[in-house]
Amino acid sequence: MVGRVLHIFNIFFFLISVFLGSQVQGRSLSVKKPDPDNAAATARWLVAQNSWGVLNTISSDLGGAPFGNVVSFSDGKPGKGKGIPYFYLTTLDPSARYGLKDPRASLTVSEYPLGTCGKIDPENPTCAKLTLTGKFKLVDPKSKEAEFAKTALFSKHSEMKDWPKSHNFQIFKLEIENIFLIDWFGGPKPITSDEYLHPKM
């Protein structure tokens, strides 16, 4: 009897700890990592599971240097992502300012912070990494896309809706032109934007 109660408690506390762990990291591991052979699905999984990444733009302040900046993003409500990363940025932060001057940009995310690489090194090719390269665009605030993007962002980043109005946050996106994915040995996997946007899950 005591054994059975303890067993139930073990399961209970394991679940609680997994839940707390995922809360702190902001991750949702409800969707399993796809097979590395399914490159498009793996890329989409990385974008769906990560809540933040590094947005790279050309710095007009720093002699055209590539400037990476930590940003939050979302491609849709949890489990309903469409693959296009949306951002909620103010031009008080340099990236939006740079991106409006020169739209060449990329977004980089890693599997590592999701916790699924285990003890594998972040640079080990089996710990997946993704760079989406394309054009940084302001989303028309009156468009249907802006509605979708706002729901996408606020559902994954609940505090955004309370960010100061005076900072004039706007919705931006990355229009994807090139996809660089490493998720196994043997170099980057070739994926077209079309394959990425319509993956076989």
Add this chain to the structure above:
Amino acid sequence: MVGRVLHIFNIFFFLISVFLGSQVQGRSLSVKKPDPDNAAATARWLVAQNSWGVLNTISSDLGGAPFGNVVSFSDGKPGKGKGIPYFYLTTLDPSARYGLKDPRASLTVSEYPLGTCGKIDPENPTCAKLTLTGKFKLVDPKSKEAEFAKTALFSKHSEMKDWPKSHNFQIFKLEIENIFLIDWFGGPKPITSDEYLHPKM
């Protein structure tokens, strides 16, 4: 009696889950986060505690787009970092190739994966983020600096020493020229390279 046994089990499973959580994230939280007012110390802490970041270079393949790539790095043995990020890269990976053609580069790291931001959003200014901008350089393999860098890298990334010789991994570094740190409200903190390299801890 049953209550006491359960209490002990609660503590046991909590500790197990904390231990597993920290293992999976590969983080060491032995050094406390500095006060946000001490910008240079905060920047150094971010570089010392993070084992990976996004290295940004200009992509000669993609029309000069800023290309961010997930890389491992180290600025020294644990607790003995000097602030200069060293990388162990092969030109089979595009970043080293791009950086050798055009040395303009940056390295971006976030406090978020360290777990110390709690439930704060990764884009919230109190969740610290750092971009070091400068020049990407190959380190002379016969120099004393290469010795330091190799020890720095291999002590934090133990599997690197076993990476395939045929891939011709080399040591690179970022020569820091500009520092962008956000660790609180009110915009980026001005830090010079000299303040960063010789912080008041």
